[in-house]
Amino acid sequence: MDCKTIHSKLFFYLEGSLGNEEALQVESHIVRCAGCRAFAEELKATISFIEKEKKAELAPFFYTRLKAKLEIREKTAPGFIRYRPVRILQPALFSLLLIIGIYAGVQIGQSGKNIQAAQTQEEMIPFLNEMETEPIEVFLSEQDGN
Amino acid sequence: MDETDIIAGLKKGEESSFRFLVEHFQQKVFTTCMGLVHNPEDAEDLTQEVFIEVYRSASGFRSDSKLSTWLYRIAVNKSLNFLRANKRNKWLQSITGKTEAANHSKLQVGPGGSSHPEYELENEQRKILLQQALGGLPENQRVAFTLNKYDDLSYQEIAEILDTTIASVESLIFRAKKNLQKKLYDCYKKKCI
Numbered sequence: 159m160d161c162k163t164i165h166s167k168l169f170f171y172l173e174g175s176l177g178n179e180e181a182l183q184v185e186s187h188i189v190r191c192a193g194c195r196a197f198a199e200e201l202k203a204t205i206s207f208i209e210k211e212k213k214a215e216l217a218p219f220f221y222t223r224l225k226a227k228l229e230i231r232e233k234t235a236p237g238f239i240r241y242r243p244v245r246i247l248q249p250a251l252f253s254l255l256l257i258i259g260i261y262a263g264v265q266i267g268q269s270g271k272n273i274q275a276a277q278t279q280e281e282m283i284p285f286l287n288e289m290e291t292e293p294i295e296v297f298l299s300e301q302d303g304n
Numbered sequence: 305m306d307e308t309d310i311i312a313g314l315k316k317g318e319e320s321s322f323r324f325l326v327e328h329f330q331q332k333v334f335t336t337c338m339g340l341v342h343n344p345e346d347a348e349d350l351t352q353e354v355f356i357e358v359y360r361s362a363s364g365f366r367s368d369s370k371l372s373t374w375l376y377r378i379a380v381n382k383s384l385n386f387l388r389a390n391k392r393n394k395w396l397q398s399i400t401g402k403t404e405a406a407n408h409s410k411l412q413v414g415p416g417g418s419s420h421p422e423y424e425l426e427n428e429q430r431k432i433l434l435q436q437a438l439g440g441l442p443e444n445q446r447v448a449f450t451l452n453k454y455d456d457l458s459y460q461e462i463a464e465i466l467d468t469t470i471a472s473v474e475s476l477i478f479r480a481k482k483n484l485q486k487k488l489y490d491c492y493k494k495k496c497i
Contacts, residue, residue, distance in 0.1 A: 198377040200492055201485070204430045213455050216351065218336045221326050226351050228359060277394055 161181050163196050172202050307371050314362035319389045326355055332455065333379045339454030340383035340446070346401070350386055354378045371462060376455070376465045380447055385437075437487040445480035452477050 164187050170176045171184045188195045305313075305324050314319025331356050337347040357378050365374060438446060444466070451462045459473045466473065 165489055166482070169481045178356070197489065197492055200489055203427075204434050204488055207431050207434050208453055211337060211338055211342065212339050214347075215342065216348060218332055220330050221323060222328060224355055226353055226492055240423070296308070297404070 159187050161187075161191060161194055164188070164191070165197065166193075168198055168251055169205070172198070180194065308442050311362075311365060311367060311371060314358070314365070322359060325358070325371070329375055330355075332372070333375060335454050336376060336379040336450065337383050339450035340380070341386060342438075346386065350379070350381075350382050353382050357382070360436065373461070376451065376457075380451075380465070384443060384447070433488065433491055437491075440487055441480055441483055445476050448473055448476035449480035449484070458468050 164184055165182065167176060167184055171181055174181075176184065187200050305321070306481055310321050314325065324493060334347055335377075337354075338344065338352040341347055341350065348450050350414045354375065358375065377486075438449070439447065448466065451457045451465060452459075457465070459470045462473045468470045
C-alpha cells in the first residue's frame, strides 16, 4: 500500500472499523514509514477530542434552571393568547401590503396609458381640423390658379 | 414510567412526567448539542430550549415515532439553527472587524496546572482544528457523524431521526469520515499545529 492509500484509511484504522487484513496492512506500513506514523499520531491526538467532548456533563440542578426559565417565558408571553395571533397577523399584514402595492402599481400604469392615449388623440386632431380649415375645393382652385 | 405513560402525562401537563422526561434525556440531548456546537454553555442553553419546545408542543405529538427520535430531531434542528444564526453574526462581525479579537480569545490556554504550556496550546489548537474540520462538513454529513460518534446511535436509529434510509446514513457517515480526514491531512501538510 502506498502512503496516499494509507492516509485514506487511517481514520477507519484508528477507530477500529477496518477489516483484519486491511488493518494489518496499514499497521505494517506505519511501522516502516515515519511520515505516515507521524500523521497517524497527529490524527489520533486530534480525534481523541471527540471522546473528551462526549464525556462533558451537564452542570447539576439542570431541571431547576429549566423550570425557572419556563416560568419566565410563561409570564412574558402567556402561551397561546399572545403567541399565535402574532404569528398569523404578521404574514397577513405583509401579504395585504403587497397586494395593495401591486394594485397601486397597476392603477398607476393604467392611468399612464390613458394620458398617453389622450395626448396622441390631441396630436391627431390638428391634422383632422386642417381638412375643415382648408377644404379640398379651395386647395384645388388655388392649384388651378397657379 | 414507560414511554406511553410519559406521553400521556405530558399531554395532560403533568409536571412529574415532564420532570421524568427531562431527567432521563437531559444528558443525551446535551451530548447531541455539544457534538454540534462544541461549547458547553451554548449546549446547555440549547438543551433547555429543546425541553421548552417539548413542553409547548407535547399535545401535538402524534406517537408515530419514538419519544427519543422526536427529542433528537428537535435537538438537531435547534443546534443547526443556532449555528446558522452564529454564522450570520460572525459574518457581520467580520465586516466590523471584531472577529480577530474573538478568535484570538479562543486560543487562551486554561489554567490546567500543566507544567507544559506549549503542550496545552497545541492541544487547544488541535481542538479548534477538529471543530473547524467538523464545522466544514456538509450539514447532513455532520449531523449523521455526530449522532453516530457522540451519541453512539445505530444506523437504524439515525435513519429514523433523519427520516432516511440506512444505506443513506452509511454513505453520509463514510463521506463525513473521508472529508474529515482530508481536512485534517491538509492542515497537517500545511503544519497548522
